[in-house]
Amino acid sequence: MHRLNWDDVRHFLEVVQSGSAPRAAAQLGINHTTVYRRISALEEQLGKHLFERLNNGWVLTPAGESIVTYAESMAEDANNIERKILADSHELSGLLRVTAPDHCFDHLIMPAIGKFIQRYPEINLELVATATELDLASREADIALRGTNNPPPNLVGKRIAKIAFEAYGTQVLKERAANDPGAEDIPCITWVGDGHTRPSWIEKNFQNTQRIYRATSFPVMLAMAHEGVGIAWLACLLGDPDPKLHRIPVHHVEQGVSLWVLSHVDLRTTARVRIFRDFLVKELEGKKGLIEGRGMAKSEKR
Secondary structure: OOOOOHHHHHHHHHHHHHOOHHHHHHHHOOOHHHHHHHHHHHHHHHOOOOEEEEOOEEEEOHHHHHHHHHHHHHHHHHHHHHHHHHHOOOOOOEEEEEEEOHHHHHHHHHHHHHHHHHHOOOEEEEEEEOOOOOOHHHOOOOEEEEEOOOOOOOEEEEEEEEOOEEEEEOHHHHHHHHHOOOOOOOOEEEEHHHOOOOOHHHHHHOOOOOOEEEEOOHHHHHHHHHOOOOEEEEEHHHHOOOOOOEEOOOOOOOOOOEEEEEEEHHHOOOHHHHHHHHHHHHHHHOOHHHHOOOOOOHHHOO
16 A cells, blocks of 8 residues: 555545535635545545545544544644744744734734834734634644633743723713613623623623623624623723723623733744744733723723
8 A cells, every 4th residue: 555645634634623525625725626636535545435425514434433543643743743844943034823813913913013024024924813722733823812821731922911801881871881780771792602691791790681782703792882782891902992982880890811922832942933922922011001901091990
């Protein structure tokens, strides 16, 4: 038997994770026919069908299940080789992928990008705005700005600050909440990830409200609060700079997580990773007051 082609194995793993060739193609940024061709080539070489092609997705056959662990091991070896090569490089050039939630790009990262590009023009930045935590071990990104209290042990970085959250709304809603916090008609906005439950900040501060709107991201929640749709639980770095929003006095305040700048341990000596990480940390440390909710004038604090 000929040696397995790593690209075929990589496509196999992507289909396993995605559940179908079209979804795998979308993740890889290629045409789905390429995925079909790679999987067929791997099946022909192994002499076994690895998937059952169903209308609603692809399901692993017993033969496919039997090689998943080995394929993942090959992927890890390939990642280790790539990280080692990059870790030995000291050139301040090449591609650098940076990932963060979209609201962090708007308020925390973008102000630093222009200065960094001017100083290091040979580094090609790729900015990935997503709420999904990309896998730094698989080189989905090189540096991540992430909210967490427990970074994985294979990542290294710098803790910037605790992310403060408050209830925000327009002046009209602030006055309504102050006059009758138990009113049923005080609308609230929450994240769609809360499902159909009432998050504790609503339950403990506006327990009688009957109107709860949901959004898929913090920027959308911010826009809804800005338009007076309801009161939203937002990071202070989003709510405080908005001139139309005011902190709504509440009795129950939920603790936020810490903001970290992280990279994979194997890339800690890679020049472009280290340079950008240190540059971003310095910029963010200058915004600690905003991140920790201390960016308002004292007269505006509750």
